[in-house]
Amino acid sequence: MSNFMQYAIQLAQMVEGQTGVNPPVGSVVVNDGRIVGLGAHLMQGDKHAEVQALDMAQDKAKGGTIYISLEPCTHYGSTPPCVNKIIEFGLSKVIYAVKDTTLPSEGNAILQKAGIEVEYQHSTEAAQLYEDFFKAKNNKVPEITVKVSTTLDGKQATDNGQSQWITNPEVKQDVYRLRHTHDAVLTGYGTVEADNPRYTTCIQDGKHPTRIILSRKGDIDFSKQIFHDNLSEIWIYTEHESLTSPNEHIKIIHLADCKLDNILTDIYERGVGKLLIEAGPRVTSAFLQSKYLDQLIIYYAPKIIGGRGIHQFYQTDHVIDLDQATQFEIISTELINQNIKMIMRKK
């Protein structure tokens, strides 16, 4: 087994979080045992990975093999179908890791009719990369990751609301990376009021996510820190019809009913493919109960704070039977300077 498919998947991983509602895709063109072209889909509306790689390879692509992390597209979207380009460049073989279930699937037939061999080379890593993308595209809502920083006894703050800082500075750095790889961060206005956060990233050359604030009532104090910078747009979802924006980069989005499904559908339509939830107990709990939840990331600080538990991160109105409790699969655990990071997927 060669490593070329692995390289295509690595290229896809490099652009995770910068392709909006498009999938992150990587591609490698190989001819005569050498890589002659490399590519990734860099941005929605921009060239697809295959096209980038073929443009790099030019006439060296002829007779070669193209490795792609995802099945090449067959449709006219914002760019022409990749299968046409593959045929035009005279490739002899196409190998892809994941079938794109959201496309009409005549791609193989088109390629084979043009005399191009097609091979499907399964990769668990690539399948995971696209699992949430397919679900999101079908549901027309973003991929959703809920991030929680908590004590061992499940609290985001003491009963007095003291929460800065439960986790350590290294966790903060890790959260910056999370923000960089998501198109947008969502929180409730209560958290903006209580913690005065900014939701930007501080990693070198990092991308600031769009910041989304839910405020049904629309009773906003625009002197809060988050409104001071225009590093990225701020979208405020509200039912308050006469709320207006003090600044161009702050968009007020009025919805007649600010229920989660309506908000998520609207967010997706505006181009957000990956959404990170960093919120207080109320919004966090709402998303943890949502059928659209994909991933849960918990950072545990090795502390217990007790109290009545006003700020337990998961609270529901009704009692849930134990056999109805939401189950997760643990994907990874990592020790970050005495804090524990757990990445989980909803089962």
Add this chain to the structure above:
Amino acid sequence: MSNFMQYAIQLAQMVEGQTGVNPPVGSVVVNDGRIVGLGAHLMQGDKHAEVQALDMAQDKAKGGTIYISLEPCTHYGSTPPCVNKIIEFGLSKVIYAVKDTTLPSEGNAILQKAGIEVEYQHSTEAAQLYEDFFKAKNNKVPEITVKVSTTLDGKQATDNGQSQWITNPEVKQDVYRLRHTHDAVLTGYGTVEADNPRYTTCIQDGKHPTRIILSRKGDIDFSKQIFHDNLSEIWIYTEHESLTSPNEHIKIIHLADCKLDNILTDIYERGVGKLLIEAGPRVTSAFLQSKYLDQLIIYYAPKIIGGRGIHQFYQTDHVIDLDQATQFEIISTELINQNIKMIMRKK
């Protein structure tokens, strides 16, 4: 810390073994938090990594940062200096992981004079990637890896010469990957005669190394299997002045004195940057004693075969004092289906 430098290094690793006497280099251009260009140096004589990445980025590079695994070049070689291209594209910052000690080092000054910030971001992984390259370039001999498949008691074959197969089929696959990532494989004619090997690779879309055979006497039986295919060139080093080639892809290289240094210098001049030694005890021992040895990879099969030890992989003419014994640093150990792979570097 962002991951962009890590991505540049990954790109460099993807093209390891296909850049001849040039270093494998990767590059990522970032602007406004997004990757806007990706590149790698694909082949000697081809565009450098920076140029590939900038060509992909086009006008999106302006004001951005370029991450490069190795310091950008300042000289006219087969392509113009990369620093010129970086200035021309209007980058605001250059970050590289390893200083190129083989170049005149005014690169930083040229960039800074053009108003471009330069940052050096050390990476142990990248330093390791170029360590042998610098040494090889200075000595004008290839980077040398000796590969040995042996029993636990240090023998490549029984006293009767039986050696197929000491290690298992999974090790064979691993050796195919080694061949793919080296420009050439070198052996002695004795091994060709005894084992009748081909020294090609069988990984999908793999690159067959140039095959180099040492035969001082030049007493060659061209009916051996290795001469049957022309998947890659075969170079025969000999002192036999009237030996001629039966076939275009077989080159006879006459040297007045077939000593190791002469051979290695000639191999490097012909464009081989990375050389893998897969040979019997005599040639293996010669390379293990050479000052040019960089890396030793041993595959141990969990067997002991005893006998007199005619085919012990390391044999020397004189007794070596224990405190003069060659020492290695173990880089990694890996279990390959009950065989052990050890990668070591000469201390």
